[in-house]
Amino acid sequence: MSLTVPNGGARKRKRTDAVVPARLLKSRDLKDRKVTQSRKEEILWWEQQLVHDFRQRDENIVKLQNCLSEVKKKPKTSTLAAVALCRVFCRLIASEQLIRRPTDDQDNAGWLKLQLREYTGTLLHWIGTPDEFLKSTALTLVMRIVKAETSQEWKRAEQAWRTDRSTFYSLVATLLATPNAQDAIQEFVEKYVEEFDDVRFYTMLAIKQFFSAGDNRTPGNLDNALDLLKQVEGVPESDEQLEDWYGVSPDVKGHQLLSLNAHLKIAQDCWLSIFRSALTASNRKTILNIMTERILPWFSNRMEILTDFLTDSFNESGSVALLALSGIFHLMTQRNLDYPDFYTKLYSLLDENILHTKHRSRFFRLLDQFMASSHLPAALVASFIKRLARLSLQAPPGAIVWVVPWVYNLLRKHPTCTFMLHRPYHPAHAIYSSQPKYTEEGMDDPFDPLQSDPMLTHAIESSLWELRSLQEHWHPNVATLAKILGEQFTKKEYQLEDFLDHGYATLIEAELGKGMKKKPEVEWEIPKRIVTDDAGGLNEIGVLLRDAIQV
Template sequence: MASILSKKQKKKEKYTLKELKSLGRDLLSSRAHINNLPLLLTFVSPESPPQFVVESLLSLQSFFTPLLSQLPSTSSHPSSAKRPRSEDDDDDSSKTKKAGADDPEVIFKAWLRSKFDEFVKLLLDVLVSEQSEDTLRDIVLGTLMEFVKLLNVGRFHSSIYHRLLNAIIHSAVDIDLFLDILTSKYFKYIDVRYFTYISMEKFVKTVEASVLSADRSAIENKETENDMKDRLEVSIRKIYQVLSQIPPPEKQAEKSQHEMWSGSDGSSSEKPTDKKKKNKEQDSCLLSPTTIAKRMKLKFTKAWISFLRLPLPLDVYKEVLASIHQTVIPHLSNPAMLCDFLTKSYDIGGVVSVMALSSLFILMTEHGLEYPNFYEKLYALLVPSVFVAKHRSRFLQLLDACLKSPLLPAYLAASFAKKLSRLSLSVPPSGSLVITALIYNLLRRHSSINHLVHKEPDENANEANSGAGEHNESQPKTYKKLGIDYFNNQESDLKKTGALRSSLWEIDTLRHHYCPPVSRFVSSLETDLTNRAKTTEMKIEDFSSGSYATIFGDEIRRRVKQVPLAFYKVVPTSLFEDSDFPGWTFSIPQEEGKC
């Protein structure tokens, strides 16, 4: 006994790994060595060597694991017996508490519970410490998840798991290190995903409260406000990373997807009695795999909808819009709840509107969303930069789908056709190719605008129109003289663009385009597109992702039967002749003495 006391009086730094193992073996062997417990806890620290932390962790985990079912809840402490009795307390339970307050066994278990809580806190500190190694983090995270499984006797311990996620969200360590472990080992369990969504919703509410407090203190201290906003952005990014890594709920879940981390299927070996038995049966029913699977979509919806209400950083905003139509909308309990978020995004303009179009189109076509100014906003997105944007492929395919209905009015189809043809003059060759394909489909679908392909000026009609005066304003006016285009490219109102009075003369200029694939492809518009039986629509996806590289690749693979040859009587010394550009010279003056 004296030797044990002498060991405990040693300083923490003087212990060797062998002595630490001896302390753990003694603790597991007999309750007489219970004083080794606080000593082992001191080694679970970021400052301790990793091997000491692991050795103490394994000993403490082996000690606490068999006792978890016997430990009282955090709130049930002997001092709680002194609290005032409420009207809802039963007489029997109050007598039991008073009797148990003086029971040494009750006091001992309450002390063990306090040490267990301390152990969990120390593990969380080690987990998120920048000094910890990745291997140590993996071991610590596994230990915490074991406590999540076992502490509640067959039920998921959401409190410890919430503290675990909270420590990860607010840590200075890269969250990818933790997400790799969670994704590979734990997110496959349905109850882990279920309680992750619940925790994420709680974190979002905390961030919302922080945003409000930051807005209130904006006038008082600008530096503090900037620091707070930076911290909030970091938290928002981490919440998004967690949400994006959780496998979404499936419409038809298989048995493998109902696998649970906790044993909440009623297979626990304990047989609780009286009131506890009834409560545990209710909790087991509440958290059964089938019940969780049914409620998973609701928790998924709450977590994502609350997250999308946050002031998202621009990079996160774009990432969400780029993937929301595939990862979020199909799994929401009510996708129409996203209409406010998507319509606001669509109204912003620029790249954000382009990225929001995909999700908004799904809500309009599949979930009955009405958006009165949809085509006006879509028309405004047609600018040269959209043909070199990162997400141009998806946008151009959606543009073709939005213009597919044969019920669109002629002025709208004509405005889009004319706007696209005007853009063909200022976009790269790949953009000219996809524009030609889009106009091809528009002319085939809407026979009422086929007159735009070739429209000759009719002088007799002009004289008749001038004689009719104002009484003939409803008839489409023809050209009064050559060289006038009545299309107003700057007009945002599709009814006032004057597209029906114009022609697709821009497409005719593409016949002489410097890029051969463009000039060859324009000939596809020469077919009779009013004969729908002999023509088929072009697949926009075949052209929407084109670039200089794809055009060059197609050209070098193309077999050419005839090669144009040039014969020069005199070998040229420059790329251009001086006569081609008066006032310019393309010869390189040679210095004296050099040839």
Template structure:
């Protein structure tokens, strides 16, 4: 309903300043002022403003209606005043309108978005007489998650930046997310995993899961160093004494009292945090969300869980490829800091050593973790030898940047585990076998092959190491040698062969050398190698002088028995 009015001198309430346009908002301001200033208000006036509080309304009209109705209901329904009629049904309609706008494209306008968010959060506190109205807040989260609007992330960003600093809002957000994830999991188990059903617009399952991850990833974790917290509602934290009597309670920046969280509440917060994340990790995550979760889990989630669960990471570790590389960090933290056992860890880590890992986006972190995982002095000799040999074999096929990392890793393995120094120089003592059977092998109970065993298991010059074997114990690494590293002394890339030559004395003079920092080489690439070479000062430049101008690239004397010519085809 639109009407013209000449009441241009009407005083505008303070909360409407800056929210009107000169050409459109003036006719409606009189109705807003009448609703707020009159001591007797009929239901029709409220209904007229509700007609402007819809997702199809003009943004300015919607903002004015929301602000007016918010103040009206806060005073008449939850204040000391007595309403002229039953306001509860009209108030419920107003809340339904707010939830509809919150999940609509109208929230792309900042003023609309903030007006809706503030109104809902005010009534989250008022409807329970100061306590937190979880049902209303859950309806808000559910409306956003189930919506297909592209502006939902803007609304979630506003919610996170303005209200996730309150400890009670974080707590009830965990409850809402946990309930949503359980509902989605049941719906998927029943076979309905295409769309989310609801009264409003439908959203795809991946879109809803992505919003849930957005919410969880933007909630600040509860740290042990955090002492004082702000609360949005009353009753979540009890104040037994005032600030003068209890030094643990202090006034915040905006005048609101900050409260100390008890040990019981801390434990409860951790449990809700853990339940929300564990419920979320059960859902079928898209590739993009999956990778983001694996990146954030080690530092932002695992340290704050009440009881870390290894299932998600072990399943990710079994996927292979980049996903396994990204899961390694979280799995390593669970094993080293939380005492969780994973017997197949090193076997799966051994399987990750493929050429593609040297070109993965997260290769730098992977190589650093690989170096840490191989640092334990309790590592069996056969396992250290298998990793050294597998890495050496990969050095022949990976880019120069990968070869630099491999040299550093193998060097550290040889320094940490003297029992595998036999790989540097294996002496067969001239013994060979006349048949194809393998020589007798002496093995220790832990599977380590005796260092005194012969490497000449068959024909001289044949490497007995099986790089296709997935089990390090069966790879025959202890009976092989690191001839691949020696081959790198003739590598075509100068930094590679210079690096090999510089480490020749490290194994003989251990007191004067240290381990290599893998982090210095893990991020190398063709570009970084080229830039380093361009900065080097070359003192001597090799030159070639020819008495006559060369007519071919190779001369026949360089390749005895080969000719480089092209015979004429006879027709």
């Protein structure tokens, strides 16, 4: 049995577990040979018999199959039997003994297929065990069987990849349906899906076939499918990049494995089968988190389906809506998608809870990305600045320390909004002329916080008095930072990453970490005694305390 080695060559496997004398390999000796070795040596001996005398084939295969059932009591023995059976079945497949012939009266090929199916079923069951070594061993041995089956004549190899009764489909279905199979999924992706173009192609085909059955669309199966797909990083960019094959090389002219469009289409169908399932909020978050890096590269067309999914996700509101906007923004900037309501929907996310959520840092990063363009209308920018300034009045200090430098950066980028900071009196100014008694009665803020369209809030006609009030904030860091908006704008911009991930814990830690330049002075003398006098008796406080106890 030849095994593939890392350098691409092949060498015969050396057995160091047991040495069988050459004279015992003769068929006449094998028949009368009595098994006197240990269980481990027996397994190797049964395999040797299978190689040199196929009259012992059926009996020894059954013996090795029985060893697999001892995995709980004797895991090492069962593993050795599994490896031996793998070599046996690979030889049988390579010698075409699992193909039924017209002269096969006893249907030996059918019996061997049943034994192979039983063997792979046992290995697939091991994938669900908590033993990491058994999982890895089972995955490796099953993929060796797949290697043998897909290295046959082309039509049979194609059948071994595609049919829902094949070893490969059974493996993918097991990975999707087995709870806590993350380790096996990761190994499968790293060793096979990412390395071989045909494995990636038929894995996505198998996932599509698996979810075509409605009974398989359970939350656990979807979690495993997403766990597998989100690890697939390699997206081919041309037909020339399709050159790494695990099975037989597709030399047939015009075969779909040689077509980039076929790979893109099967990946799209795979993802669409997941989109059409009953996704939970957790599933949607996972999909939206990997949308730009793992999903969009496969979709060169059919973008309307992705747009519908993203729109439906936004309608769920909350963090899911924010993640959906991230995908829509990518389609707008990278794929020229027309989505005129993007900033209106983004503005609607700025509510009283957004600065208090645990996803605040992620929201800030995305918001800064969305507002990075210098071509945005000044009225729209002013609405976002005003809304966050209003929300900062009730925000925790960790959020305010990000809002202030973010406003600073936006004002630098959009100079037409800077007059919101300070407006000295001028009789011709619309605000003062409309409210001549502002000194006695004050004036109303023209900003409309209930307006959903950021272009119609009149924020640009208002002022950032909220940020001015933050200069009197109870936290000294917030008060100091807010004062930068009342000074000269000499700094080009602030690095907002320096202000993210702040909370009460980090702010308190920073205060406690400051060195004390001068010890505080106290205005009273600390007494040496509390309830007694110098003579040892009770003082006034002691007498009062005694009387209170007696009462």
